[in-house]
Amino acid sequence: VTALEVADDSPFGVDNLPYAVFSTSGRPPRVGVRLGDAVVDLAAALGTDGPDAAFAAPVLNPFMAQGHARWIEVRERITALVADDVPDAAVHAAGDVALHLPFEVADYVDFYASEHHATNLGRLFRPDAEPLTPNWKHMPVGYHGRAGTVVVSGTDIIRPSGQRKDTADAAPTFGPSTRLDIEAELGFVVGVGTPRGAPIPVDALADHVFGAVLVNDWSARDLQAWEYVPLGPHLGKSFATSVSPWVVPLLALEAARIPLPCQDDPRPLPYLRASAPWGLDIDLTVEWNGEVVSRPPYREMYWSPAQMLAHMTANGASARTGDLFASGTVSGPAKNQQGSLIELTRGGREPITVNGEQRTFLLDGDTVALTGTAPGAAGGRIGFGEVRGRIRPAP
Amino acid sequence: VTALEVADDSPFGVDNLPYAVFSTSGRPPRVGVRLGDAVVDLAAALGTDGPDAAFAAPVLNPFMAQGHARWIEVRERITALVADDVPDAAVHAAGDVALHLPFEVADYVDFYASEHHATNLGRLFRPDAEPLTPNWKHMPVGYHGRAGTVVVSGTDIIRPSGQRKDTADAAPTFGPSTRLDIEAELGFVVGVGTPRGAPIPVDALADHVFGAVLVNDWSARDLQAWEYVPLGPHLGKSFATSVSPWVVPLLALEAARIPLPCQDDPRPLPYLRASAPWGLDIDLTVEWNGEVVSRPPYREMYWSPAQMLAHMTANGASARTGDLFASGTVSGPAKNQQGSLIELTRGGREPITVNGEQRTFLLDGDTVALTGTAPGAAGGRIGFGEVRGRIRPAP
Numbered sequence: 001v002t003a004l005e006v007a008d009d010s011p012f013g014v015d016n017l018p019y020a021v022f023s024t025s026g027r028p029p030r031v032g033v034r035l036g037d038a039v040v041d042l043a044a045a046l047g048t049d050g051p052d053a054a055f056a057a058p059v060l061n062p063f064m065a066q067g068h069a070r071w072i073e074v075r076e077r078i079t080a081l082v083a084d085d086v087p088d089a090a091v092h093a094a095g096d097v098a099l100h101l102p103f104e105v106a107d108y109v110d111f112y113a114s115e116h117h118a119t120n121l122g123r124l125f126r127p128d129a130e131p132l133t134p135n136w137k138h139m140p141v142g143y144h145g146r147a148g149t150v151v152v153s154g155t156d157i158i159r160p161s162g163q164r165k166d167t168a169d170a171a172p173t174f175g176p177s178t179r180l181d182i183e184a185e186l187g188f189v190v191g192v193g194t195p196r197g198a199p200i201p202v203d204a205l206a207d208h209v210f211g212a213v214l215v216n217d218w219s220a221r222d223l224q225a226w227e228y229v230p231l232g233p234h235l236g237k238s239f240a241t242s243v244s245p246w247v248v249p250l251l252a253l254e255a256a257r258i259p260l261p262c263q264d265d266p267r268p269l270p271y272l273r274a275s276a277p278w279g280l281d282i283d284l285t286v287e288w289n290g291e292v293v294s295r296p297p298y299r300e301m302y303w304s305p306a307q308m309l310a311h312m313t314a315n316g317a318s319a320r321t322g323d324l325f326a327s328g329t330v331s332g333p334a335k336n337q338q339g340s341l342i343e344l345t346r347g348g349r350e351p352i353t354v355n356g357e358q359r360t361f362l363l364d365g366d367t368v369a370l371t372g373t374a375p376g377a378a379g380g381r382i383g384f385g386e387v388r389g390r391i392r393p394a395p
Numbered sequence: 396v397t398a399l400e401v402a403d404d405s406p407f408g409v410d411n412l413p414y415a416v417f418s419t420s421g422r423p424p425r426v427g428v429r430l431g432d433a434v435v436d437l438a439a440a441l442g443t444d445g446p447d448a449a450f451a452a453p454v455l456n457p458f459m460a461q462g463h464a465r466w467i468e469v470r471e472r473i474t475a476l477v478a479d480d481v482p483d484a485a486v487h488a489a490g491d492v493a494l495h496l497p498f499e500v501a502d503y504v505d506f507y508a509s510e511h512h513a514t515n516l517g518r519l520f521r522p523d524a525e526p527l528t529p530n531w532k533h534m535p536v537g538y539h540g541r542a543g544t545v546v547v548s549g550t551d552i553i554r555p556s557g558q559r560k561d562t563a564d565a566a567p568t569f570g571p572s573t574r575l576d577i578e579a580e581l582g583f584v585v586g587v588g589t590p591r592g593a594p595i596p597v598d599a600l601a602d603h604v605f606g607a608v609l610v611n612d613w614s615a616r617d618l619q620a621w622e623y624v625p626l627g628p629h630l631g632k633s634f635a636t637s638v639s640p641w642v643v644p645l646l647a648l649e650a651a652r653i654p655l656p657c658q659d660d661p662r663p664l665p666y667l668r669a670s671a672p673w674g675l676d677i678d679l680t681v682e683w684n685g686e687v688v689s690r691p692p693y694r695e696m697y698w699s700p701a702q703m704l705a706h707m708t709a710n711g712a713s714a715r716t717g718d719l720f721a722s723g724t725v726s727g728p729a730k731n732q733q734g735s736l737i738e739l740t741r742g743g744r745e746p747i748t749v750n751g752e753q754r755t756f757l758l759d760g761d762t763v764a765l766t767g768t769a770p771g772a773a774g775g776r777i778g779f780g781e782v783r784g785r786i787r788p789a790p
Binding site: 106107109112122125126133134135138139141142143144145146147148149151158160161162163165171172173174196197198199220223226227228229230231232233234235236238239240266269270271311312314315316317318319320323392394395 | 529615623
């Protein structure tokens with residue numbers, strides 16, 4: 001048996017306990033929980049009797065589907081377990097395990113919930129119009145992305161090809177994207193779904209959302225600009241979306257709750273008004289080839305996760321275990337707080353310095369890693385780990 | 396044993412043989428094939444050894460994933476089987492079985508491939524601009540829909556609520572949609588997917604697409620008009636999409652192939668140029684409360700299914716078994732060939748007569764059924780059956 005030691009400043013203390021799906025050589029993927037530098041195999045530590053059989057699944061979906069009371073119960077059992085000695089067979093060094101896509105993605109919806117980002121993008125994509133569309137402050141605008149191309153951190157990103165047309169070009173051409181970008185986002189994972197015709201009230205988020213992940217919604221800006229009117233982004237986004245392997249339980253983020261920005265002009269419609277609204281005080285970082293180029297503050301987001309979920313189901317759309325909804329790019333008011341390269345470089349017109357080089361969009365071989373931390377219940381900061389991807393050349 | 400009799404004019408002759416997932420009382424859903432008025436239980440008729448175990452699955456996905464050579468082999472075995480006597484236990488009257496969602500939907504992409512429809516909608520949604528956006532003739536424009544709300548024919552459609560704002564209104568309001576519409580479409584089901592980074596060439600459709608279904612992409616036009624700029628349709632569509640229970644194999648549609656409309660102005664980019672391009676000569680009908688109000692001709696579609704699939708994966712997006720991509724509304728040049736009520740009623744300004752009543756959009760209790768037929772290899776016409784839905788009031 002092992003007494004798990006956790007450094008005081010570890011982002012994976014007992015107030016975090018994020019879940020992942022991991023594997024060790026020769027054994028199938030199963031559910032693990034992170035504590036310090038260790039991964040605890042839940043099937044080995046807690047058994048697989050009855051509902052605990054979910055710990056032996058190769059995705060978190062069965063456990064997430066068990067609901068809020070069960071999420072609390074398991075968190076309490078894990079807290080008790082790691083306070084004591086853990087069986088050796090259940091403990092792995094975090095560096096020794098492979099981490100897998102933590103959940104089977106049902107539907108993926110991406111929102112656009114940062115006023116700073118929406119304003120910046122509006123100026124770049126529609127320079128002759130008001131940057132915020134008239135609907136933007138009335139609803140969390142969003143669209144469906146491709147669930148089948150959500151990949152786990154560490155998966156290489158193959159540069160997409162597609163149609164692009166500069167305003168000066170007479171006709172579009174086809175080829176590898178020359179404006180490959182990132183979007184630093186936070187994603188929320190639905191554990192308990194709903195049938196059609198039963199919208200999720202804005203106050204019911206905690207009954208449905210299991211946890212949060214970091215999301216990099218890779219974007220080919222040249223493809224996106226040419227395709228997106230009138231039906232929205234499609235191939236400019238659908239080639240890959242990366243998520244972090246560790247799902248931070250919503251239960252661990254209670255200490256990170258903060259008030260939302262003022263929503264008085266206009267006031268949202270009643271279905272978007274929470275009785276006790278909250279945002280999240282999460283600090284993101286964007287590392288480009290190892291150099292931090294931006295620190296997007298999630299606390300600046302206009303629309304809350306609860307508002308996104310309420311809006312997504314307000315029309316009676318059902319929700320399913322494994323639904324992923326992401327915030328859209330997190331950008332703060334300052335330039336070094338923007339979550340996409342198109343914002344950081346003003347549409348590619350103002351390069352930034354990365355490792356001494358002047359850079360605009362991603363080149364083959366570049367690596368981007370997003371990290372995130374939040375206040376934890378123990379007074380320090382809890383971590384999301386990272387979501388990382390390296391650009392491979394177009395085939 | 397039963398010798399299956401099929402009327403000469405049956406839409407379900409031996410040149411069709413569409414697949415469904417059906418159940419009879421007390422027995423789990425399994426794969427069936429339609430012949431005349433009978434449903435043949437494939438697990439009972441052909442057994443469940445080896446790859447035939449796929450016939451006992453509650454969805455077509457395992458069978459569809461087995462690939463083109465296998466689809467041909469099974470079709471030949473079924474043809475031989477039904478030419479002879481079929482075991483009684485494998486035969487059910489079509490009216491005695493329940494039909495289920497035939498496949499587990501992976502990702503759902505909806506295109507916009509009818510020039511007539513895109514022009515009509517452009518005029519209605521953007522009256523001050525060119526109706527066709529500049530990209531329209533260069534690519535099959537499309538977007539992701541909600542896979543989790545794809546339902547089988549016969550499922551009631553609950554009227555969605557949402558935000559809507561007339562141009563005359565100072566602010567949006569929330570409530571049941573007052574402009575609930577249909578979209579008559581054809582959908583294509585992917586059997587064999589591809590990994591990321593391996594686009595499907597425009598000439599490779601037959602290796603990947605298993606078959607076709609009728610699709611009714613229910614649309615709340617008031618929600619859609621207010622939400623869709625800049626990220627495209629979302630809640631105006633995501634509440635429900637109905638598909639027909641019978642999946643007509645692509646192998647049965649070879650006799651329905653026709654030339655595509657001229658694509659010379661502009662000529663598509665090379666990745667969208669098939670070596671032997673074809674469209675499909677499929678006649679759709681739209682029945683509103685039992686009265687045929689439109690006959691959309693699929694032969695008028697500008698972009699082909701092969702072009703849609705090639706475009707959807709051109710950026711390296713992977714495809715999965717169960718991916719559904721639909722054509723978008725099928726509309727012909729004549730008014731009685733339009734596949735949506737917003738077109739048939741000129742945005743609701745010109746009611747049409749249905750059962751003696753003047754009607755624009757759908758009322759609670761209305762039923763819409765779409766049907767489709769195509770030339771079959773035997774010289775007659777093969778049928779898609781129908782996709783039907785009835786409107787229930789908002790909760």
